Amino acid sequence: MKRRAALxxxxxxxxxxGVQTPLAPVADQAHSQYDLLxxxxxxxxxxxxxxxxxxxxxxxxxxxxxxxxxxPLLEPADxxxxxxxAVWVAIIVVGLLLLAGGSFLVxxxxxxxxxxxxxxxxxxxxxxxxxxxxxxxAGGGWVETANELHLPVGRTARIELxxxxxxxxxxxxxxxxxxxxxxxxxxxxxxTPRRLGWFRGQCAEFCGPQHAHMAFDVKVxxxxxxxxxxxxxxxxxxxxxxxxxxxxxQVVTQGQCAMCHTVRGTAAAGRNGPxxxxxxxxxxxxxxxxxxxxxxxxxxxxxxxxxxPGTMMPAVTLSPADADAAAAYLESLK
Amino acid sequence: MMDAGAVTGEAKRHRAxxxxxxxxxxxxxxxxxxxxxxxTQENRTLGPDQPQTPPNGPGDPRAQYFESNDYQVSQxxxxxTWYGCGSCHGDDARGSLDLAADxxxxxxxxxxxxxxxxxxxKRFGHDYGAKIPTEQLWQIAAYVHELASLKPERRRRQDLDxxxxxxxxxxxxxxR
Numbered sequence: 001m002k003r004r005a006a007l008x009x010x011x012x013x014x015x016x017x018g019v020q021t022p023l024a025p026v027a028d029q030a031h032s033q034y035d036l037l038x039x040x041x042x043x044x045x046x047x048x049x050x051x052x053x054x055x056x057x058x059x060x061x062x063x064x065x066x067x068x069x070x071x072p073l074l075e076p077a078d079x080x081x082x083x084x085x086a087v088w089v090a091i092i093v094v095g096l097l098l099l100a101g102g103s104f105l106v107x108x109x110x111x112x113x114x115x116x117x118x119x120x121x122x123x124x125x126x127x128x129x130x131x132x133x134x135x136x137x138a139g140g141g142w143v144e145t146a147n148e149l150h151l152p153v154g155r156t157a158r159i160e161l162x163x164x165x166x167x168x169x170x171x172x173x174x175x176x177x178x179x180x181x182x183x184x185x186x187x188x189x190x191x192t193p194r195r196l197g198w199f200r201g202q203c204a205e206f207c208g209p210q211h212a213h214m215a216f217d218v219k220v221x222x223x224x225x226x227x228x229x230x231x232x233x234x235x236x237x238x239x240x241x242x243x244x245x246x247x248x249x250q251v252v253t254q255g256q257c258a259m260c261h262t263v264r265g266t267a268a269a270g271r272n273g274p275x276x277x278x279x280x281x282x283x284x285x286x287x288x289x290x291x292x293x294x295x296x297x298x299x300x301x302x303x304x305x306x307x308x309p310g311t312m313m314p315a316v317t318l319s320p321a322d323a324d325a326a327a328a329y330l331e332s333l334k
Numbered sequence: 335m336m337d338a339g340a341v342t343g344e345a346k347r348h349r350a351x352x353x354x355x356x357x358x359x360x361x362x363x364x365x366x367x368x369x370x371x372x373x374t375q376e377n378r379t380l381g382p383d384q385p386q387t388p389p390n391g392p393g394d395p396r397a398q399y400f401e402s403n404d405y406q407v408s409q410x411x412x413x414x415t416w417y418g419c420g421s422c423h424g425d426d427a428r429g430s431l432d433l434a435a436d437x438x439x440x441x442x443x444x445x446x447x448x449x450x451x452x453x454x455x456k457r458f459g460h461d462y463g464a465k466i467p468t469e470q471l472w473q474i475a476a477y478v479h480e481l482a483s484l485k486p487e488r489r490r491r492q493d494l495d496x497x498x499x500x501x502x503x504x505x506x507x508x509x510r
Binding site: 122124162163164165183184209255256258259260269270271272303305306309310314315316317 | 380381382386416417464465466467468469470496497498499500502503504505507508
């Protein structure tokens with residue numbers, strides 16, 4: 001019984017501090033929208049209570065069917081009714097003005113370019129995964145990764161959104177509201193996270209059968225940790241450490257994987273699928289469908305359609321030894 | 335409709351309502367049938383990749399399904415773009431490189447087409463048979479096989495609705 005109560009309490013609390021909820025904002029943008037939500041709750045709540053109060057009052061005064069016997073208490077031309085009506089209209093107008101004004105101010109601040117934008121991140125939505133590209137701190141090029149967005153705490157990052165196929169929507173509830181990702185159109189959204197931690201983003205516009213498995217992880221870290229992470233990401237893939245990984249490298253970079261995937265520093269230079277250069281350091285694979293383990297990598301390579309039916313990733317026929325080697329190699333790509 | 339005879343008029347009106355209802359249903363069913371008639375054109379099953387082996391001859395029954403299925407043909411067109419086939423077989427291709435014209439002049443059977451895509455490019459340094467998964471080869475073969483019968487806008491998808499998709503390994507981002 002005690003355990004069950006503890007579980008219920010944990011679940012209830014979990015709803016307030018989840019990694020994917022707008023009710024636990026950790027960034028400026030999510031905070032302003034959360035405040036807007038509270039404003040709406042107050043305004044609508046007060047109006048709702050007033051309406052219910054008057055309804056109860058009316059019912060109470062009409063109790064016992066006495067009201068039907070007597071004449072209406074107030075004639076339409078009654079001055080008191082006119083005044084009450086004016087007060088009621090004023091309450092509604094003030095409530096609506098508060099909502100419209102608050103919404104206008106929040107939207108304007110969200111849409112305005114921030115003065116301290118210091119980081120540009122290109123995010124491209126594909127059916128069913130996210131391509132993430134950072135400027136290489138050393139050179140002028142772009143460093144690509146997938147399904148994982150790293151942000152330095154306290155800095156504003158401008159996320160430039162593009163779609164390669166259909167309409168998607170970029171949404172990290174703890175950090176900001178949604179922004180649609182539309183083919184042929186450049187949308188951007190600012191993120192200013194204020195708290196360290198892992199959060200979860202999700203495609204928020206139906207984009208096909210695997211829309212629900214189009215998630216990504218967001219890590220908010222200290223500027224130093226972010227710089228270190230980006231420096232590692234910018235490096236080409238590490239060399240295989242043993243014979244099995246070497247065989248895996250051969251399978252991945254010279255076989256079917258290389259048609260769609262890039263492993264920087266090797267012959268694999270496909271551009272259609274996620275960049276695998278540092279896949280071993282990511283938290284999940286297949287856009288959040290599976291956690292990052294060697295077994296999951298193997299299962300994903302062997303039969304992706306069983307894990308994400310409708311994904312663009314085809315099954316690759318490999319001998320068990322080769323599949324094992326490929327998974328070992330990919331896992332080693334930290 | 336508004337008959338003066340009280341009893342018969344009422345009965346007639348009832349019948350008229352029933353008749354109208356029946357006609358309405360027939361019409362609705364006909365419209366529904368018309369609307370959904372094309373849906374089977376895109377039928378596909380989500381599951382393990384099929385097929386996993388190349389065509390076993392000109393009479394392979396699987397070829398018929400791939401050629402006649404809109405989804406498989408479209409998907410073939412998508413991989414045609416992704417794998418950069420357009421760099422040689424694009425809009426400005428002439429002669430036998432212009433696949434649509436070639437297919438119109440001299441239709442090639444599905445299994446032969448598959449073999450040309452999978453093995454026929456080895457002499458140009460591309461072993462697509464080993465590099466492209468089998469299911470996708472089927473889809474690409476279906477797309478090329480149907481090229482001659484496709485409308486220009488579906489034939490030129492890489493310039494139109496697929497303009498933002500990765501094209502070959504030189505792609506640098508979606509169209510903005």
